[in-house]
Amino acid sequence: xxxxxxxxxxxxxxxxxxxxxxxxxxxxxxxxxxxxxxxxxxxxxxxxxxxxxxxxxxxxxxxxxxxxxxxxxxxxxxxxxxxxxxxxxxxxxxxxxxxxxxxxxxxxxxxxxxxxxxxxxxxxxxxxxxxxxxxxxxxxxxxxxxxxxxxxxxxxxxxxxxxxxxxxxxxxxxxxxxxxxxxxxxxxxxxxxxxxxxxxxxxxxxxxxxxxxxxxxxxxxxxxxxxxxxxxxxxxxxxxxxxxxxxxxxxxxxxxxxxxxxxxxxxxxxxxxxxxxxxxxxxxxxxxxxxxxxxxxxxxxxxxxxxxxxxxxxxxxxxxxxxxxxxxxxxxxxxxxxxxxxxxxxxxxxxxxxxxxxxxxxxxxxxxxxxxxxxxxxxxxxxxxxxxxxxxxxxxxxxxxxxxxxxxxxxxxxxxxxxxxxxxxxxxxxxxxxxxxxxxxxxxxxxxxxxxxxxxxxxxxxxxxxxxxxxxxxxxxxxxxxxxxxxxxxxxxxxxxxxxxxxxxxxxxxxxxxxxxxxxxxxxxxxxxxxxxxxxxxxxxxxxxxxxxxxxxxxxxxxxxxxxxxxxxxxxxxxxxxxxxxxxxxxxxxxxxxxxxxxxxxxxxxxxxxxxxxxxxxxxxxxxxxxxxxxxxxxxxxxxxxxxxxxxxxxxxxxxxxxxxxxxxxxxxxxxxxxxxxxxxxxxxxx
Amino acid sequence: xxxxxxxxxxxxxxxxxxxxxxxxxxxxxxxxxxxxxxxxxxxxxxxxxxxxxxxxxxxxxxxxxxxxxxxxxxxxxxxxxxxxxxxxxxxxxxxxxxxxxxxxxxxxxxxxxxxxxxxxxxxxxxxxxxxxxxxxxxxxxxxxxxxxxxxxxxxxxxxxxxxxxxxxxxxxxxxxxxxxxxxxxxxxxxxxxxxxxxxxxxxxxxxxxxx
Numbered sequence: 001x002x003x004x005x006x007x008x009x010x011x012x013x014x015x016x017x018x019x020x021x022x023x024x025x026x027x028x029x030x031x032x033x034x035x036x037x038x039x040x041x042x043x044x045x046x047x048x049x050x051x052x053x054x055x056x057x058x059x060x061x062x063x064x065x066x067x068x069x070x071x072x073x074x075x076x077x078x079x080x081x082x083x084x085x086x087x088x089x090x091x092x093x094x095x096x097x098x099x100x101x102x103x104x105x106x107x108x109x110x111x112x113x114x115x116x117x118x119x120x121x122x123x124x125x126x127x128x129x130x131x132x133x134x135x136x137x138x139x140x141x142x143x144x145x146x147x148x149x150x151x152x153x154x155x156x157x158x159x160x161x162x163x164x165x166x167x168x169x170x171x172x173x174x175x176x177x178x179x180x181x182x183x184x185x186x187x188x189x190x191x192x193x194x195x196x197x198x199x200x201x202x203x204x205x206x207x208x209x210x211x212x213x214x215x216x217x218x219x220x221x222x223x224x225x226x227x228x229x230x231x232x233x234x235x236x237x238x239x240x241x242x243x244x245x246x247x248x249x250x251x252x253x254x255x256x257x258x259x260x261x262x263x264x265x266x267x268x269x270x271x272x273x274x275x276x277x278x279x280x281x282x283x284x285x286x287x288x289x290x291x292x293x294x295x296x297x298x299x300x301x302x303x304x305x306x307x308x309x310x311x312x313x314x315x316x317x318x319x320x321x322x323x324x325x326x327x328x329x330x331x332x333x334x335x336x337x338x339x340x341x342x343x344x345x346x347x348x349x350x351x352x353x354x355x356x357x358x359x360x361x362x363x364x365x366x367x368x369x370x371x372x373x374x375x376x377x378x379x380x381x382x383x384x385x386x387x388x389x390x391x392x393x394x395x396x397x398x399x400x401x402x403x404x405x406x407x408x409x410x411x412x413x414x415x416x417x418x419x420x421x422x423x424x425x426x427x428x429x430x431x432x433x434x435x436x437x438x439x440x441x442x443x444x445x446x447x448x449x450x451x452x453x454x455x456x457x458x459x460x461x462x463x464x465x466x467x468x469x470x471x472x473x474x475x476x477x478x479x480x481x482x483x484x485x486x487x488x489x490x491x492x493x494x495x496x497x498x499x500x501x502x503x504x505x506x507x508x509x510x511x512x513x514x515x516x517x518x519x520x521x522x523x524x525x526x527x528x529x530x531x532x533x534x535x536x537x538x539x540x541x542x543x544x545x546x547x548x549x550x551x552x553x554x555x556x557x558x559x560x561x562x563x564x565x566x567x568x569x570x571x572x573x574x575x576x577x578x579x580x581x582x583x584x585x586x587x588x589x590x591x592x593x594x595x596x597x598x599x600x601x602x603x604x605x606x607x608x609x610x611x612x613x614x615x616x617x618x619x620x621x622x623x624x625x626x627x628x629x630x631x632x633x634x635x636x637x638x639x640x641x642x643x644x645x646x647x648x649x650x651x652x653x654x655x656x657x658x659x660x661x662x663x664x665x666x667x668x669x670x671x672x673x674x675x676x677x678x679x680x681x682x683x684x685x686x687x
Numbered sequence: 688x689x690x691x692x693x694x695x696x697x698x699x700x701x702x703x704x705x706x707x708x709x710x711x712x713x714x715x716x717x718x719x720x721x722x723x724x725x726x727x728x729x730x731x732x733x734x735x736x737x738x739x740x741x742x743x744x745x746x747x748x749x750x751x752x753x754x755x756x757x758x759x760x761x762x763x764x765x766x767x768x769x770x771x772x773x774x775x776x777x778x779x780x781x782x783x784x785x786x787x788x789x790x791x792x793x794x795x796x797x798x799x800x801x802x803x804x805x806x807x808x809x810x811x812x813x814x815x816x817x818x819x820x821x822x823x824x825x826x827x828x829x830x831x832x833x834x835x836x837x838x839x840x841x842x843x844x845x846x847x848x849x850x851x852x853x854x855x856x857x858x859x860x861x862x863x864x865x866x867x868x869x870x871x872x873x874x875x876x877x878x879x880x881x882x883x884x885x886x887x888x889x890x891x892x893x894x895x896x897x898x
Contacts, residue, residue, distance in 0.1 A: 043748025044792050048756075048886050051748045052862060187824045213805065216824075253821070256778055309782065 070402060070422035070434035071163075072098065072492055072506035072552065076156040078181075083604055083614045085637030085651025086150065087199055087224075087680060089178065090143055094618065095602065097568035098160040098506070098552040099174070100594050102620075102663035105239035105673040106198070106226045107271040109143040110663045113160050113174030114508065115548045115574045117594045119665045123172035123442055123484075125163065129180055129263060130340075131301050131318050136362050136381065137332060137374075139170055139445035145267060145295050145322065146178075147245060149204055149220050151190055151684065154181040160552065161508055162488045164418035164440035165404045168358070168385055172440040172486050173510070182261075183208055183216035183251040194649070194682025200225045202682065215252040222246070228272065229673035232661060237673045238290035243269030259305045266298035274671035275329065277371045278457035278472055280533060285457045285470060291670075293326025311345040329668075331367040332374075336360065350393040354404075358385040364446060372668075374477075375450040383410045400424040412444045413483045430496040435489075442484040448516065448540045451477035453667060458536075469525075470533045475518055475667070481540040487511045500558040507551040515544035515576065517584040543582035544589075548574045562606035569599040592625020593666075610641040626664040632656050647684040654678060745863050746856055747785040750841060753854060754815060755794055758878035763814060763837040768796040772812055774804045776829065777819030780843070813838050818852060820844040826852065830871075837876050848890040853877065855890070866890045 043051065074096045086092040090109045094101045100117040102110045112121040122139035125132065126146065133146050156178050163171035187208040194202045201224065208218035225242035247265035254260055272292045279287035301318035317339045325331035342356035362381040366374045389404025405419035420438030427433060447453075456473035458465065465471060492506040518538035525531040550572040557565045574591040578584050600618040607613055614637040622630040634655040640648045654660070659674035754771055771794065775781065789799040802813070806825065810816055816838050822829055823844050830851045833840065841854045848855035848866035853875060855866040870892040872879050 041744075043744055044751045044788060046748055046752075048749070048752045048883065051745055051752065052864065052886065054745050054862065184821070184824045213807075253778065 069159075070400065070424040070436055070492075072160040072490065072508075074098075074158045074160075074554065076158070078151075078153055078155065081150055081153055081156075082639065082647075082649075083612060083637060084616065085614070085635065085649060085653070085680065087194070087196075087202060087651075089146060089148070089150075089156075092150070092156060093158070093176070095568075095600070095616070096158045096160075097554045098550070098570045098572075099158065100598070100620075103675050104663045104665050105237065105273060105670065106229050107144040107239060107241040107269075107273070108665065108670065110665070111141070111143060112594060113158075114510065114550060115572055115594045116173065116590045117663075118590075119663075120667060122170065122445060124174045124176065125167055125171040126176045126178070127167075128178045129261075129301065130303065130316055131299060131320060132336075132338070133320075134170060135322065136334060136336070136364065136446050138447050139442065142295065142322070142324065144241065144243070144269060144271060145297065147222070147243070147267070148178060148180055149190075149206055149222055151192070151204065152180045152186050152206065152218070152220070154179045154185070160506065161436070161490050162418070162420065162438040162440035162486060165387060165389060165406050165420040165438065168387075168406050168408055169410070169416055169418065169441050169443040169483070172442045172484070180249065183218045183249045186218045187216065189687045190684060192647075192682055192684035194680055196651075196678055196680030198227055198229065198676060198678040199680055200227050202680075204684075211250075211252075214254070215250070217248060217250040219248045220246060229676055230659065231274075231671055231673055237671060238272040238274050238292075239671070239673050241269060241271035243267060245269075257307050261303045262301070264298065264300040268294065268296040270294045276669045276671070277329070278454050279370070280457075280470060280472075285459055289328075291326050291328055293324065295322070295324045297322040311343065313344075314340075314342045316340045325367075328371075329369050330372040330374075333365050335363045337362075352391045353388070354391075355388040356386065358408075359383070360385075371454050373452045374447060375452075379446065379450075381411055381446075383408060385409070398426045410443050412449060412479075412481075413441075416441045416443060416483060431494070433491070433493050435491045438488050438490075440486045440488065442486070444481050444483065447477055448481045449477045449479055451475065451540075454535075455667065455669070467534055469531060471523075471536050472526075472533055473536045473538065476521065476537045476539045478539045478541065481516070482514060482542050484515050484542065485513045487513075501555070503553065503555045505551065505553040507549075509547060509549045511547050512576065513545045514542035515546070515590075517541050517543040517578055517582050518586055519543060519583050520585060538584070538586070541582070541584075543579045543584065544576055545579055546574070546576035548572065548576070564604040566602040566604070567600065570595075570597070572596055572598075589625065593623055593663075595621035595623060595630075597621040612639045613637070614639075620662075623663070628661055628663065631660045631662070633660075645686050647686075648682075649684070650679075650681045652677070652679050741784070742858065742863070743781045743784050744788070746843065747781060747788045749856060749863060749865065750785065750815065750817065751789060751792065753839065753841065753883065754799075756880040756883040757839050758880070759814060759839075760837050760876045764797070768798075770798045770800040771814045772800045772802060773815045773817065774802045774810060774813035775817045775819065776804045776806065776810065777821035779803055780819060810838070811836055815839045815841060818842045818844075818847070823847075826850050833875075835874070835876075839875070839877055840871070849893045851892060853879075854887075864888065868892055 076092055076095060080095065081092050084092060084095060090101055090111060093099055093111060098114060100112045102117065104110055104119055108119055110117050110119050110121060111124065113124050116123050120138045120140045125134055126141050128146060128148060133141055135142060156176065159175040161174065163175035167175050186206065190206040192204045204222045206218055206220040208216060210216050223244045226240055228237045228240035231237045245265060245267035249263035252260045270292065272290060274288065275291040276286060276288040278285060299318060299320040303314065303316040305312060305314045320336040323333045338360045340356060340358040342354065345353045347353055360383045365378045368374060385406060385408035387404060387406040389402060391400060391402045393400050402422040405417055407415065407417050409415050418440050420436060422434065422436040424432060424434040453475040454472050455475055458471040460468055460470055488508060488510045490506065490508045494504045496502045519541040521537035521539045524535040524537065526533055526535055550570065552570045554568045559565060572594055573596060574594060576590050598620050600616055602616045603614065605613045616635045618633045620631055622628060633653065635653045636655060637651040654675060654677040659676040661672060661674050664672050786801050792799060804810060806822060806829065810833060818826065818829060818840055820843060826847060827850065830840065840852045842852040843856040845857065848868045851868060851871050853868055853871045857864050857866065865887055867879065867884060867887040868890050
């Protein structure tokens with residue numbers, strides 16, 4: 001065993017970018033001063049018409065550029081969240097084109113971007129207010145512990161495709177930025193309570209106030225409780241769960257050039273599931289039982305932004321603690337310390353240089369069982385990163401070229417670099433095209449280095465082995481496991497065809513190499529002095545590769561000022577295969593676990609008397625690899641604001657069928673349960 | 688149960704030595720140099736600053752035009768040459784631009800006076816009040832305090848016009864557009880020229896209880 005296993009898992013880091021984008025949006029720092037005598041047009045001699053034709057080359061509105069980004073960006077606004085009736089982040093993410101959201105049971109989700117979906121999807125980076133919530137354990141996200149007060153969300157920005165140059169390793173197929181409002185924007189009280197057919201109860205309390213001029217805070221608490229769902233036989237399952245969380249955020253504009261944010265959260269949840277695992281002590285050699293565990297943790301983040309007149313800096317630090325534990329299978333405690341620095345410099349009117357540094361330290365300790373063991377039991381990992389990116393505006397601002405790269409070091413695979421080139425061309429006022437080529441890597445997770453997971457068992461005497469002892473099939477991590485690589489080619493087109501109709505299309509071709517496969521190893525006799533069983537190892541290796549391609553149009557049509565229609569279609573084709581030298585016998589390919597076709601239509605209608613009504617029809621194609629049939633879901637939401645302080649909300653989901661299965665989890669054999677027709681009503685009082 | 692035995696058997700890479708210390712030794716000076724460099728660049732960028740067609744230069748031009756195209760009631764100015772007082776409430780996004788642009792300008796016989804204001808100060812001496820986005824949380828209170836005063840309120844934050852600000856500047860496709868709330872203008876007893884209205888997006892006042 002290696003002495004100290006300082007790996008550092010991949011992903012992330014460098015949340016700095018997002019905070020810059022986020023913070024600049026939230027607190028517009030004074031900027032753009034000093035009009036030198038030479039080049040300044042005399043705006044007072046210009047008519048309004050002339051002024052309206054002038055291009056803004058602002059330095060202070062970086063966040064607005066998201067709409068003009070040379071990337072496939074989709075933004076979920078606060079209004080979208082409210083009007084969708086979503087009560088959780090995964091629910092809200094269902095409206096993002098190109099994203100796959102599948103519920104496994106009441107407390108587990110599989111969320112992926114552009115393929116490779118799974119409970120342990122490792123190619124999507126998720127940030128909450130600049131804090132990466134990617135777990136180093138499997139390079140994925142515990143979706144049930146990631147939560148915020150949905151009313152306090154400013155927006156969720158989703159970038160499909162690689163974001164590695166800015167966000168680092170593991171921002172391979174997408175980045176989700178959940179950005180909450182500043183404390184200043186959430187002043188006063190909010191009390192909301194809801195109940196429904198699946199989410200039994202949900203309560204939120206938030207209060208925001210002012211400490212002194214320019215310094216604001218809010219505190220919140222949130223509780224919810226979900227009934228268990230039903231399995232495919234219609235029997236009530238054991239997947240109920242409940243969670244309690246609380247937190248605060250403090251924002252201070254200490255000076256017009258400095259802003260400081262401090263925020264933190266703490267949470268605890270209890271979840272249930274039905275687990276099936278190999279067991280040598282059971283007569284059938286399998287054991288199926290309800291397993292109840294808990295997750296708890298917290299985080300504390302501080303960020304300081306300073307703006308000079310033509311540049312700005314951002315320094316962010318955070319600590320994040322996650323505990324996950326259940327009585328029979330696995331327990332893990334991880335602490336993440338992260339520090340990021342970013343500097344944006346405007347060089348002249350047509351060039352913007354951004355560079356940054358990041359450091360991340362992870363301490364992990366875990367407790368093992370027969371089913372899951374992770375070596376070493378304690379590890380400490382360190383990761384360092386730097387990035388630089390330059391954006392140049394050419395041809396009278398009609399063309400933006402962005403070139404940059406991330407450089408990072410992790411203890412598993414050493415140095416990694418993730419460059420990209422992006423070009424955005426403005427064809428007319430209302431049309432733009434973009435193209436990008438980027439490289440991203442997915443660095444190994446702790447489990448891929450030191451895991452032993454017993455996934456199957458073969459009774460003695462079974463052909464073809466006819467072994468006298470039980471055979472335990474195990475997935476092993478390996479120190480030789482390296483990074484997965486992606487070279488991505490993307491193009492996009494945006495048009496504001498009329499004042500009321502816009503279209504955004506993104507298409508991609510992704511070429512993956514060194515994807516994870518499971519190669520058989522030599523059988524191991526276990527037990528002393530007399531062996532009691534044989535382990536058949538399947539060892540993590542990098543022997544899969546292939547391509548994926550797809551197209552994701554999204555259109556919005558404001559038929560009337562009070563009526564908006566939106567539509568989205570996502571096409572995905574995956575052609576991932578094992579390499580010629582792979583001996584991986586499992587039929588397990590990611591191709592069949594993501595839907596080839598997905599589409600939705602959404603209607604948002606403002607009615608008289610402060611009613612609003614939304615309807616969404618969603619189609620998700622079958623998952624042939626998992627034997628999951630396609631399904632339609634019709635979701636309805638009605639909101640009513642009888643007086644300014646009261647918001648009433650009623651949502652119904654899955655109106656077309658009474659229940660359907662959305663996913664089968666990989667690796668850990670928990671019982672998938674059905675997504676049922678649900679009703680949820682709530683009342684919110686603001687004061 | 689000795690179930691961990693299996694994983695011990697797999698041979699592990701033992702020449703895996705900690706490299707963190709060396710890396711830190713190399714990185715520390717780089718970080719230090721980086722931070723120094725950034726401060727230096729920041730300072731020099733500040734010195735070089737001469738934003739030409741920046742957003743706020745254009746917005747200052749809009750404000751000047753609004754001043755020309757809006758009619759105040761007679762009582763709003765004591766003298767024919769009383770200055771037009773522009774208040775900038777909250778975080779000031781203009782820097783010195785607006786002062787420079789308007790320094791020697793006048794409309795009829797009126798010069799401009801620019802004041803920086805904070806919420807809580809008396810706002811009633813203004814003829815034009817630019818409300819920064821920093822005031823979004825208590826916009827209603829600000830507007831309430833100005834009720835009935837002939838003050839042209841100008842915002843630059845989505846939703847401000849709907850919430851009762853008379854004019855709201857918005858940036859779309861890198862160009863500045865503006866919304867006008869006619870009800871609010873009427874309440875302030877301001878007369879907005881049709882030339883201005885022809886270019887504006889007219890925004891209805893949200894009913895008082897809609898927020």
